[in-house]
Each structure stands twice: as structure tokens, then as C-alpha cells.
Amino acid sequence: MEELKIEKEIAEEISKTFHSAEVTVKREKRVVVKLRDDLITPFLSYAKNNMNFIHLAHISCVDWLEDNKFELIYSLLNYDNKVMILAKTYIDRENPEFVSHTNYWDQAETYEREMREMYGINFKGNKRLTEFILEDWQGIPPMRRDFDTVKFSQDTFYNRPGRENAQDVRTTVTKKSGEEIPEIGKDYTVRNL
Amino acid sequence: MAFDIKGIISPFNALKQFGKTPHTVKYPYTKKEAAERYRGFHFNDLEECIGCGTCATICQNKAIDMIEIEGIETTTGDSGLRPRVDNGRCCWCALCVEVCPTGSLSLTKDYLHVTDDPDSFLWTPGVDNPDGEKIKSWVSDVEHSLLDYQRIPMRELEGKERVKSFAEVVLGYSEEEAREEAARCIGCGLCTDNCPVHMHIPEYINAIASGHYDDAVRLIYDNNPLGETCGKVCTRRCEDICAVSKRGEPIAIRWLKRFATETAANKEIIAEIVEPEILPPNGHKVAIIGAGPSGLTAAYYLAMRGFDVTIFESKAHAGGMIMYGIPKYRLPLDSIDKQVEYMKSIGVKIQYNTKVGTDITFDELHKNFEAVFVGIGFEVPYSIGIEGENAEGSIQAVNYLREINSERNIDIGDKVVVIGGGNVAIDAARVSRRFGADVTILYRRRVEDMPADWEEIEGAEDEGVHIKTQAIPLENILDENGRVKAIKYANAEMIPDPDGGRPRPKIIEGDEHVMEVTTVIGAIGQEADYSFFSEDIKEKIEIKRGRIVVNDLQQTSVPWLFAGGDISNRRADAISAVADGYRAVKGIEKYILEKS
Numbered sequence: 011m012e013e014l015k016i017e018k019e020i021a022e023e024i025s026k027t028f029h030s031a032e033v034t035v036k037r038e039k040r041v042v043v044k045l046r047d048d049l050i051t052p053f054l055s056y057a058k059n060n061m062n063f064i065h066l067a068h069i070s071c072v073d074w075l076e077d078n079k080f081e082l083i084y085s086l087l088n089y090d091n092k093v094m095i096l097a098k099t100y101i102d103r104e105n106p107e108f109v110s111h112t113n114y115w116d117q118a119e120t121y122e123r124e125m126r127e128m129y130g131i132n133f134k135g136n137k138r139l140t141e142f143i144l145e146d147w148q149g150i151p152p153m154r155r156d157f158d159t160v161k162f163s164q165d166t167f168y169n170r171p172g173r174e175n176a177q178d179v180r181t182t183v184t185k186k187s188g189e190e191i192p193e194i195g196k197d198y199t200v201r202n203l
Numbered sequence: 204m205a206f207d208i209k210g211i212i213s214p215f216n217a218l219k220q221f222g223k224t225p226h227t228v229k230y231p232y233t234k235k236e237a238a239e240r241y242r243g244f245h246f247n248d249l250e251e252c253i254g255c256g257t258c259a260t261i262c263q264n265k266a267i268d269m270i271e272i273e274g275i276e277t278t279t280g281d282s283g284l285r286p287r288v289d290n291g292r293c294c295w296c297a298l299c300v301e302v303c304p305t306g307s308l309s310l311t312k313d314y315l316h317v318t319d320d321p322d323s324f325l326w327t328p329g330v331d332n333p334d335g336e337k338i339k340s341w342v343s344d345v346e347h348s349l350l351d352y353q354r355i356p357m358r359e360l361e362g363k364e365r366v367k368s369f370a371e372v373v374l375g376y377s378e379e380e381a382r383e384e385a386a387r388c389i390g391c392g393l394c395t396d397n398c399p400v401h402m403h404i405p406e407y408i409n410a411i412a413s414g415h416y417d418d419a420v421r422l423i424y425d426n427n428p429l430g431e432t433c434g435k436v437c438t439r440r441c442e443d444i445c446a447v448s449k450r451g452e453p454i455a456i457r458w459l460k461r462f463a464t465e466t467a468a469n470k471e472i473i474a475e476i477v478e479p480e481i482l483p484p485n486g487h488k489v490a491i492i493g494a495g496p497s498g499l500t501a502a503y504y505l506a507m508r509g510f511d512v513t514i515f516e517s518k519a520h521a522g523g524m525i526m527y528g529i530p531k532y533r534l535p536l537d538s539i540d541k542q543v544e545y546m547k548s549i550g551v552k553i554q555y556n557t558k559v560g561t562d563i564t565f566d567e568l569h570k571n572f573e574a575v576f577v578g579i580g581f582e583v584p585y586s587i588g589i590e591g592e593n594a595e596g597s598i599q600a601v602n603y604l605r606e607i608n609s610e611r612n613i614d615i616g617d618k619v620v621v622i623g624g625g626n627v628a629i630d631a632a633r634v635s636r637r638f639g640a641d642v643t644i645l646y647r648r649r650v651e652d653m654p655a656d657w658e659e660i661e662g663a664e665d666e667g668v669h670i671k672t673q674a675i676p677l678e679n680i681l682d683e684n685g686r687v688k689a690i691k692y693a694n695a696e697m698i699p700d701p702d703g704g705r706p707r708p709k710i711i712e713g714d715e716h717v718m719e720v721t722t723v724i725g726a727i728g729q730e731a732d733y734s735f736f737s738e739d740i741k742e743k744i745e746i747k748r749g750r751i752v753v754n755d756l757q758q759t760s761v762p763w764l765f766a767g768g769d770i771s772n773r774r775a776d777a778i779s780a781v782a783d784g785y786r787a788v789k790g791i792e793k794y795i796l797e798k799s
Binding site for chain 2: 167179184188
């Protein structure tokens with residue numbers, strides 16, 4: 011049997027139909043399609059109606075802070091051959107907006123609500139973009155990379171009594187060695203991981 | 204009411220379930236095992252853990268503290284601290300496990316903790332759940348880790364190209380490579396303890412990673428004025444204990460230092476960046492014997508503190524062993540000059556071609572200066588102790604390297620044997636290769652016993668140096684003119700040391716060979732020449748195994764006399780000499796200020 015035969019056939023059909031799409035067979039049962047943002051809707055429609063990808067498994071998002079983009083990812087599943095397509099596109103990070111796909115799948119409503127709450131993306135046409143799981147959330151959406159999780163954690167929760175004896179590793183080492191870190195070094199002692 | 208047969212039969216339908224596995228919970232209750240990659244409570248292998256604290260740093264919930272644990276000491280390479288988790292704040296994202304450089308931290312299949320005591324959520328993995336070892340489920344592995352275990356490779360000249368000239372072999376990182384390499388550092392700072400000078404390693408690496416090269420240079424010059432030298436030739440003990448090296452390649456700390464210091468192209472730029480704060484002259488005079496790394500370091504920081512410092516150097520150039528011992532393909536002359544010129548520009552005075560004991564007496568120094576620092580190094584080679592050693596064609600590696608580095612040529616012919624296994628031996632061998640000779644190193648032990656850096660040994664092999672191990676020289680065979688024409692050596696076997704020391708070579712009787720050579724170069728170690736000391740000084744100071752005994756501020760038993768470098772430490776490298784010089788500054792300052 012030819013390796014990844016079904017996947018390659020699917021990839022070929024997508025390439026023929028959507029010339030600008032960048033299609034890669036990632037591995038067995040996994041095909042990735044990168045599309046222009048205005049082609050997502052036609053593609054989802056085509057995949058659902060002509061290629062039997064009838065299930066929208068998930069919508070997710072990646073924050074490309076440095077490029078000022080959000081990447082939206084639609085996971086579609088074909089129950090017959092169990093292949094999953096990941097359809098990806100980039101949208102602007104400033105005032106992020108995209109079209110809703112509630113007309114194609116009812117569950118898109120929930121996924122889009124989640125994306126709005128976690129990333130602040132407005133899905134035009136979704137009639138129920140209301141508060142989802144975060145209650146009374148103020149401030150920037152928490153899954154954005156510029157959200158300071160540590161600060162939020164420190165502001166929201168208290169330190170349990172008994173934690174006062176925590177030590178700093180760098181200070182412990184300098185105490186042993188006798189190293190004196192100069193003033194300009196102190197800004198750089200803060201560890202950036 | 205009609206009779207309904209279905210109502211009577213349907214209960215019997217349930218019989219078809221007979222014999223099937225029930226979906227209900229078993230009685231007595233058995234705990235169901237969690238999934239294979241379940242993220243439950245933490246477990247920490249206390250032996251593997253080195254207390255780098257990366258888990259505590261990455262934790263987005265600030266749920267991890269580093270705390271002292273009874274029975275675990277702070278040692279070199281281990282902060283002695285171990286993570287403690289507040290399970291009330293942990294969200295089991297497992298980032299801590301993903302960034303653990305040693306792989307000691309993991310998450311287990313254990314996820315049940317029912318209690319009415321909220322304080323019991325605070326516990327130390329490994330200490331409070333020693334059994335966690337058996338139920339580890341979420342573990343990190345090197346291939347999929349968030350840490351980068353692979354070093355950015357350093358570009359070098361190829362072996363065949365190298366032997367054609369004395370061009371610098373290592374080409375250095377580009378800006379992009381340096382920042383990428385610097386970004387691998389987790390900034391724990393454990394390395395600083397193993398550096399004799401305790402340079403501010405995580406800080407300058409962090410500065411490089413963020414593109415602030417000037418700050419990196421300032422941090423390097425804070426306690427090492429020979430940063431560029433060390434960036435090229437340091438023995439880099441820091442890299443030996445790098446946390447990332449536990450499972451991968453250590454951060455290229457030396458190459459990063461090299462990159463940072465080379466961003467300052469000349470002495471003016473160094474001065475502009477470092478902006479040394481030079482105190483006004485305090486009227487105290489200090490003499491330094493020897494412009495090697497220890498002397499230069501002491502002079503630099505003393506000058507910055509307002510002392511009037513003069514270095515007395517017997518040769519025409521400053522640098523000591525880094526100038527005359529290290530071949531120029533490792534440390535070019537321009538680089539040494541740049542560093543020395545910068546030091547002179549802040550007030551260090553150097554009297555060249557002035558040998559203490561010949562051109563000026565030691566007593567004169569004592570009379571004219573309040574304190575004297577001796578950093579004369581080991582320059583007198585040990586003799587190999589074989590017949591024919593003093594014949595023409597038999598030379599010493601330190602003398603050979605000194606002549607070559609002074610741009611004087613020595614004819615070595617086309618077949619050279621180097622005796623020894625240290626860095627000096629390798630340097631002499633690689634230099635000889637550059638003069639076109641066929642070079643063989645004779646070493647009495649095995650390759651793994653060689654004191655030389657492995658990179659140097661590898662470099663020598665790349666350049667076509669033959670290494671003959673377990674070979675003990677017996678005799679230089681001379682021709683009719685009294686010149687060396689061959690060397691006789693015997694093969695040796697390794698005898699394990701019953702006391703647990705390293706195995707010793709023993710000559711295999713009768714297994715003798717003769718190799719024709721044009722030159723024999725000896726490189727089995729050096730010692731110091733203390734002949735310039737007057738008799739009463741020699742009596743007062745303590746010399747143990749050829750080294751002057753000093754206290755932790757480099758002071759000898761004679762209060763005004765300080766010593767550093769090879770003559771006072773056994774490590775015999777530039778960075779230890781720098782450390783001695785740096786410490787001596789504190790000692791000299793303390794001595795003079797207390798006296799006056």
C-alpha cells in the first residue's frame with residue numbers, strides 16, 4: 011500500500027480547488043492547509059459538503075505577538091477515513107475580527123465564544139458572543155501573550171503562610187562564592203525564560 | 204385490559220447481560236490507575252536535582268519556592284536548595300518539568316489529597332513523597348524539551364587550512380549566533396561558583412541575549428580586565444558544571460565572552476564602554492613583578508583605586524605566558540596589545556626589559572614601594588631526565604614557544620617528537636605542524652589521562668599530529684656531530700594504583716623502539732625561578748612544592764609581599780591567575796590602608 015495515500019489524495023484535491031492554498035501532509039491522518047483569510051469560509055464549506063469533513067472538532071488560536079497576528083486554526087474531521095484537516099489562517103491582532111461559522115456548525119458558536127473570551131476576537135455573525143467561563147473578566151484576554159500570568163497570579167492569590175523561608179538561587183550561590191554583583195548587573199540577574 | 208406478553212418477558216431481557224463486565228465500581232473498591240501521561244503531584248529526585256531553581260522561575264502561578272533541605276549542602280554545582288510546591292496554587296501545567304535541565308522533576312500518577320488542613324498542601328516533592336519515584340508519569344526528555352540542549356556550533360578553520368599559517372583557528376560567533384546561544388542560558392548562576400574569579404556569567408549572558416553588548420562588556424570588566432583573553436583561551440571551568448550540561452551541551456560561556464569583548468574593537472572603545480571610575484591618586488606605591496595575567500589584573504584594579512602601580516617585566520612585551528606561551532593561532536598579538544594598551548591608558552605603568560634581580564634588585568623594590576606583588580609564573584622547564592637531553596636538537600617547549608611568539612624562528616627539521624601531555628605539549632606540537640614538520644607526541648599515560656583540554660587534543664589530531672600514548676622516552680640518540688638523530692622509547696602498560704589514584708605507567712621490558720627525529724621537544728612541566736629573592740626573604744616566606752604559600756588575600760608570610768598566578772596556585776591557568784590578582788588587590792589595599 012502506498013504510504014499516506016488517502017492523505018495525499020485529499021491534499022491534491024484541495025490544491026486543485028484552492029490554488030493559493032499551501033497544503034502539507036503532516037503525518038498519517040493529518041493534513042495542514044494554510045489559506046488566505048477570505049478563503050476560510052469557502053474552504054470550510056467545500057470540505058464539509060464535497061469532501062465529507064462533516065465535523066468541526068475545534069477552533070483554536072495562536073498569538074504571534076512579534077508579527078502582530080493571530081493564527082486561527084479550524085480542525086475538521088472526516089468520520090469515514092478519520093483524516094483531520096487543520097485549516098489555518100492569519101488575522102490582524104489589532105481589533106481582531108473574523109466571520110462566524112455558526113451557519114455551518116452549531117458548535118462553532120461555543121468555540122467562537124471561547125476565542126472571544128481568551129483572545130478577544132470578534133466573530134461577526136455569532137449571536138451569542140457573551141461571557142463564557144471567566145466571570146466579570148476585566149483587562150486583556152488572558153490567553154494573549156502580553157497578559158502577565160505571574161502578575162495576575164500574585165495579585166489574585168495570597169502566599170500561604172509558611173512560604174517565607176523561600177531562598178533565591180543566585181543569592182545563595184554568591185553567598186557561597188563571595189561574588190559581588192555590580193549595580194548594572196542586577197537588572198540582568200532577573201531570569202528571562 | 205388486554206393481556207400484554209411483553210410485560211412478562213422483558214425483565215428476562217436483562218439476562219443477556221449475564222457474564223459481561225459490569226460498568227459499576229468494583230467491590231471492594233480498587234483504585235483505577237491514572238492515564239499513562241497523567242499530570243498529578245510532583246516528584247523530585249533529590250540526588251539528581253542541582254537546585255538551579257528554573258522550575259520556580261518558570262512557574263506562572265508562583266507556586267514553587269526554593270528552600271533549604273536538611274542534609275543537602277550548598278556545593279559547587281549545586282545550590283543546595285530544592286523546590287517546594289504549593290499545591291493550592293499549582294495548576295499542573297508541567298512547565299516546571301519541561302524546563303528542568305537535569306530531568307529530576309516529574310509529575311506522578313498520584314492526584315488524590317483529601318484533607319481539612321490547608322497547610323498540608325505545601326510540600327516538598329521527593330521529601331514528602333519518596334514513593335513518587337515509582338509512579339512517575341509526566342517526565343521530560345531532551346528531544347522534546349523547551350530547553351535547547353544543542354550548542355550553536357562554533358565555526359573554525361579546517362585542519363588543512365590551519366597548518367598553513369598562524370591565523371586564528373576559531374572564527375567567533377556572529378551577532379545572531381551569539382544571541383541564539385545566549386538565549387539557551389537558564390540563568391541559574393551555578394557556574395559562577397566554579398569560576399576562580401566568580402565572573403558575573405548569567406548577567407553578561409543575559410545582556411548579550413537582549414542585545415545590550417555594552418553592558419555585557421561592563422559586567423565582564425567588572426572583575427576581569429583580561430576578558431577577551433579568557434574569551435579565547437580560558438579553561439572554562441564554568442562550562443564543566445553548567446546546569447544544561449547535565450543532559451546536553453553546556454552553554455558556550457567562553458565563546459559568548461569572546462563575542463562580547465570583541466564588540467569593543469580598540470582601547471578607546473573599551474574605555475568608552477567601561478567608563479572606569481578611577482579614584483584620585485592616593486599616594487601609595489605598589490610594585491608588581493611580571494606582566495602576566497595575575498600582575499596585569501592586580502595592576503589594573505589597583506590603578507583604578509588610585510594606587511601608583513609599576514609593573515617590572517623582564518621581556519619586551521606584556522602578557523607573560525599568554526603572550527609567550529600561548530600560540531598566536533589561539534590568541535593573536537593584536538588582542539593582547541589591545542587589552543594591555545587599555546590598561547596602560549587608565550594609569551598602569553609597565554617597565555619592559557627590566558628583570559628584577561639583574562636590572563633592579565628586589566631590595567630596591569622593597570625600599571621604593573609599600574607593597575610588592577610577585578606574579579612571575581613558571582618559566583623554567585623541568586628536564587626530562589634522559590641521556591642526550593642537552594644535545595643540539597633537543598629543546599624545551601616553553602623556550603620554543605617563546606622564541607616563536609617573539610617572531611624568531613627555530614629550525615626544527617621535518618620530524619619532531621614532543622614529550623608530554625599538557626597544553627604546552629599540544630601547543631608545541633601544533634606550532635611545529637605549522638612549520639611543516641611531521642609531529643608525534645609521546646605521552647607516558649593514556650589519552651584520557653592527558654591534562655590538556657580535550658578540544659586542544661582534538662584540534663591537534665585534526666591538524667595531523669600523531670599521538671603515541673603509553674610511551675616513555677629512554678634516550679636521545681646522537682649522530683657523530685653530537686646532534687639528536689633519533690629517540691629511543693619504551694612502551695608501557697598501565698598498573699592500577701592500589702590506593703585508588705590514577706593508574707601508573709610501567710615500562711614493558713624489552714618493548715623498546717627507536718624513532719628517527721630531527722628535534723625532540725620536552726614539555727613535562729615548569730617551575731619558578733626564585734633566585735631574585737634575597738636570602739632573608741627566602742627564609743621568611745614558605746615555599747611548598749615550588750609554590751609560595753599565601754593566605755586568602757594572596758599575602759605571604761612577609762606582610763608587604765604578595766604573590767599570585769602559577770607560583771601560588773595549582774590550577775596553572777589564566778583565569779586562576781586573574782583571580783589571584785583580583786584578590787591581591789583587596790589584600791594590598793587592606794594592608795596599606797591598615798598600615799597608614
